[in-house]
Amino acid sequence: MLQSIFYGLTIGGILYITSIGLSLTFGAMRIVNFAHGMVYSVGAYGLYYLSHSLGLPFLVAALGSLLLAIPLSYVIERLVIRRLYGQSIDYAIVATYAVLLIGVDAIKWIFGPNPLPISDPVGISLNLGFLEMPVYRLIIIGLSFLIFVGLSIFFKKTIVGKIVVAGLQDREAVRSLGINIDRYFAIVFVLGSALAALGGVLYAPLSTVQPYMGFQVLVLTFAVVIVGGMGNFRGTAIAAFSLGLIIALTGRIWGPAAEAMVFVVMAVVLIIRPIEV
Amino acid sequence: MLKRIEQSPPLTLLVVAAAFFVYGYSTSLFKITDFIIFTIFVLGFDMAYGQMGKLSFGHMLYYGAGSYGAGLCAIHVYPDPFLAILAGMIFGAALGLILGPVLVKLKGAAFALSNLAFNQLGYFLVLVPFAPVTGGEDGISLSFNSYGFIDFSDFNFRFYFYLACLLGVVFLYQRFTRAPYGIFLRATKENEIRVRFLGYNTQVFKVVTFVISTTLSGLAGALNALNLQFTNTSLIDPTRSVEVIFAALMGGAGNVLGAVMGGMAFMTIRQYLADYLVRWEMFLGIALLFIAFKLRKGLYGVLAKG
Numbered sequence: 001m002l003q004s005i006f007y008g009l010t011i012g013g014i015l016y017i018t019s020i021g022l023s024l025t026f027g028a029m030r031i032v033n034f035a036h037g038m039v040y041s042v043g044a045y046g047l048y049y050l051s052h053s054l055g056l057p058f059l060v061a062a063l064g065s066l067l068l069a070i071p072l073s074y075v076i077e078r079l080v081i082r083r084l085y086g087q088s089i090d091y092a093i094v095a096t097y098a099v100l101l102i103g104v105d106a107i108k109w110i111f112g113p114n115p116l117p118i119s120d121p122v123g124i125s126l127n128l129g130f131l132e133m134p135v136y137r138l139i140i141i142g143l144s145f146l147i148f149v150g151l152s153i154f155f156k157k158t159i160v161g162k163i164v165v166a167g168l169q170d171r172e173a174v175r176s177l178g179i180n181i182d183r184y185f186a187i188v189f190v191l192g193s194a195l196a197a198l199g200g201v202l203y204a205p206l207s208t209v210q211p212y213m214g215f216q217v218l219v220l221t222f223a224v225v226i227v228g229g230m231g232n233f234r235g236t237a238i239a240a241f242s243l244g245l246i247i248a249l250t251g252r253i254w255g256p257a258a259e260a261m262v263f264v265v266m267a268v269v270l271i272i273r274p275i276e277v
Numbered sequence: 278m279l280k281r282i283e284q285s286p287p288l289t290l291l292v293v294a295a296a297f298f299v300y301g302y303s304t305s306l307f308k309i310t311d312f313i314i315f316t317i318f319v320l321g322f323d324m325a326y327g328q329m330g331k332l333s334f335g336h337m338l339y340y341g342a343g344s345y346g347a348g349l350c351a352i353h354v355y356p357d358p359f360l361a362i363l364a365g366m367i368f369g370a371a372l373g374l375i376l377g378p379v380l381v382k383l384k385g386a387a388f389a390l391s392n393l394a395f396n397q398l399g400y401f402l403v404l405v406p407f408a409p410v411t412g413g414e415d416g417i418s419l420s421f422n423s424y425g426f427i428d429f430s431d432f433n434f435r436f437y438f439y440l441a442c443l444l445g446v447v448f449l450y451q452r453f454t455r456a457p458y459g460i461f462l463r464a465t466k467e468n469e470i471r472v473r474f475l476g477y478n479t480q481v482f483k484v485v486t487f488v489i490s491t492t493l494s495g496l497a498g499a500l501n502a503l504n505l506q507f508t509n510t511s512l513i514d515p516t517r518s519v520e521v522i523f524a525a526l527m528g529g530a531g532n533v534l535g536a537v538m539g540g541m542a543f544m545t546i547r548q549y550l551a552d553y554l555v556r557w558e559m560f561l562g563i564a565l566l567f568i569a570f571k572l573r574k575g576l577y578g579v580l581a582k583g
Contacts, residue, residue: 032386083570089385090332094526095569097519101562109556215516219397222390260401263394270391271379 002131004252005245010137010206012244013144018199018217019224019236020151021192027168027231028185031084034096035076036196036221037214038103039069043197044204044213045107048116058121062201066194073193077186085182100214108211115208140202147195148237155233164188168231220259223266279581283534286451290444293537297440300541306436308548313439314501315524316540317446320533321493322521327531328454329486330466331381334389334518335396339491341513342368343498345403345411348508351419358421358429362499369495373488381483396515404510416509419502429503439500446493447533453489454532462486523561526568529575538576 018040025033046065050056056064080099084092122136155161167174167181174181199217207213220243228239243262251258282288301309322336346368347361354360376395383391403411411417421429428434453459465472465479473479502508511517520543528539554560572579 026386032390080566090326090389091569091573093332093334093386093389094522094565098562098565098569101519101558101565105556105558105562109559212516219390219393223394226387226390256401256405260398263398266394267379267391267398270383270387 001252004248006131006133006137007251008245008248009141009241010244011247012241013140014199014203015217015220015224015244016144016237016240017147017202018196019221019228019240020147020233021189021194021196022221023225023228023231023233023236024164024188024192025081026225028164028188029081029085030089031081031092032089032096033081034093034218035080035099035103036096036193037218038100039073039076039193039196039214040200040217041107041209041211041214042072042103043069043200044118044209045111045200046197047201047204048111048118048209052116052118062198065201066197069194069197070190073190074186076193077189081189082182082186100218104211104214111211113211115210117208118204120205136205143202151233160184160187216259220262223262226266227269279534279577283532283581286448286455289451289533290447292534293447294440294444296537296541297443301436307432310432310435310439310504311548312541312544313436313443314497314504315521315544316537317439317443317500318494318497318521319524319528319536319540319543320446320450321490321497323525323530323536324450324453324490324493325487326522326525327536328459328462328466329381329483329490331384331388331487332522333392334522335392335394335515336490336494336521337513337515337518338392338396338399339369339372339494340498340501340521341399341403341510342372342491343495344502344508344512345498346495347499347502348417348419349410351421352417356419356421358427358503361419361421361503362496365499365502366492366495369498370488370492372495373491374484377484377487377491378480381480381487393515393518396513396518400510400513400515403513412509414510416507418507420506421503430506435504439504442496442500446496447537450533458482519561519565523565523568527564527572527575529577532577535575535577538580542576 018036021039022033022036025031025036043065046068047058047061050061050064051058054061076099080095081092084095120134120136122134122139124135126133126135126138155165163174163179163181163184164187167184171181200213203213203217224236224239224243227243228235228237243265246261246265247258250261282292297309297313300312318336318340321339322333325331325333325336343365347365350364351357351361354364380388380391380395404413423429426434429438454462461472461477461482465482469479498512501512524539524543525536526539527542528537529535550560551557568575574582
């Protein structure tokens with residue numbers, strides 16, 4: 001039981017890190033960004049390429065693939081997202097999904113369709129007798145808490161964060177102060193994408209990397225965003241960890257149902273509290 | 278010219294029938310039955326998207342429900358092809374009735390993603406818990422009774438029967454969109470609050486439209502099960518939902534001819550170009566980007582203007 005809770009927190013941490021960007025883009029720009037899943041897989045594949053093919057140490061490879069995600073997401077923002085502001089949300093869905101398809105296929109082209117393994121970079125477990133805790137998973141949980149605290153400070157204390165929060169509430173009012181809000185949203189977009197890549201990097205050693213991993217995580221992160229509320233930082237965190245726990249605990253009772261359970265929760269939330277988008 | 282055809286229902290039926298006849302006899306009737314099934318599916322999807330303005334990202338769920346409805350009916354009840362088709366439609370309609378009241382309240386992204394989530398759930402249910410009934414990943418193979426010339430294993434008969442189904446759907450679609458009901462739907466799409474202000478219960482109309490959409494998708498799924506003589510999980514795979522969206526957008530949403538053109542064009546690309554396009558998903562992605570930015574009215578929009 002404790003073991004399952006521990007695993008659930010790990011999944012929750014990764015879901016949280018991956019979902020922030022999606023929640024922010026949604027809250028800030030009213031754009032559903034399917035391309036988010038692509039950046040996530042690029043993070044994981046970047047890690048695979050740098051650490052396995054080039055033989056770099058894990059930390060360097062992880063940083064390298066995060067750095068790779070930044071220009072990539074900037075290009076996506078510039079070429080696709082920026083052209084969709086204020087337009088029918090259907091086209092945003094279609095266009096960003098198209099980016100996801102292109103990314104998935106490019107990955108298949110370069111790395112082949114088969115899953116690739118990445119080994120646990122730490123490889124040590126803390127054994128407490130009743131509970132075995134791989135250190136790598138502990139690091140993930142710790143990192144997700146650090147990011148939560150860091151983002152809270154970022155949005156409360158820094159001027160960039162404050163502008164973004166204000167822009168989330170009333171975009172026009174911020175613009176009338178002479179602030180180019182789109183530029184700040186672009187920063188947030190790149191930040192969120194880099195975090196998605198981090199999610200991919202962190203998840204890769206727990207499982208294998210495969211071309212459709214972005215698609216799978218995307219549906220889960222959407223569930224997180226819908227359960228937690230769009231553009232709601234704290235809600236996203238709570239939803240991510242709760243859903244992570246639900247996945248792990250359901251998986252303990254009946255393995256195959258683990259991810260399906262998330263959608264049941266999401267459906268219930270939607271019925272109780274329909275969102276207006 | 279396209280506009281004039283679209284405005285006259287008998288002419289539309291004639292043009293659609295002629296198009297499939299010419300295409301079928303100049304290539305192969307066997308392949309064109311696939312095209313017809315997919316076109317019915319596009320029309321079903323377009324009922325929700327084009328008429329009601331709700332983009333679903335999980336319409337494969339209703340298609341798959343139709344396939345499995347037909348398949349399970351043939352195995353467990355009676356292997357009559359018409360009963361199977363009816364069962365498929367009932368499955369599609371039932372899912373629409375259960376999920377519709379919740380789903381149609383949602384808008385935009387929430388509607389799209391909730392459909393996707395339900396599709397994932399349905400896929401999982403078919404794949405794992407119901408595997409003893411549905412055959413899991415392997416699926417089930419089917420055989421149907423034949424009565425004289427009514428023989429679903431003969432592709433000539435299938436072609437004519439499916440074409441008749443398509444023409445029936447086209448006819449009904451046009452009747453719906455031309456009736457006050459269709460005008461009402463478009464009004465709701467434009468401004469729902471005003472329509473409610475006039476005293477109409479928009480929720481009921483939206484659920485009805487959604488059920489029509491899922492029933493048509495179920496019909497397409499059932500016809501496909503009869504066509505393939507088997508069902509498996511690829512018929513309910515959520516990642517394939519993008520195909521119907523692509524076809525509907527490419528043809529031009531919101532009218533019959535657009536949906537038919539989209540269905541035919543998509544299937545043509547998949548049948549004949551897919552062999553040369555090694556990177557199928559990349560092609561699909563680039564084409565979707567092009568549609569989203571440059572071709573919003575679809576083929577119909579381009580051709581009707583010229």
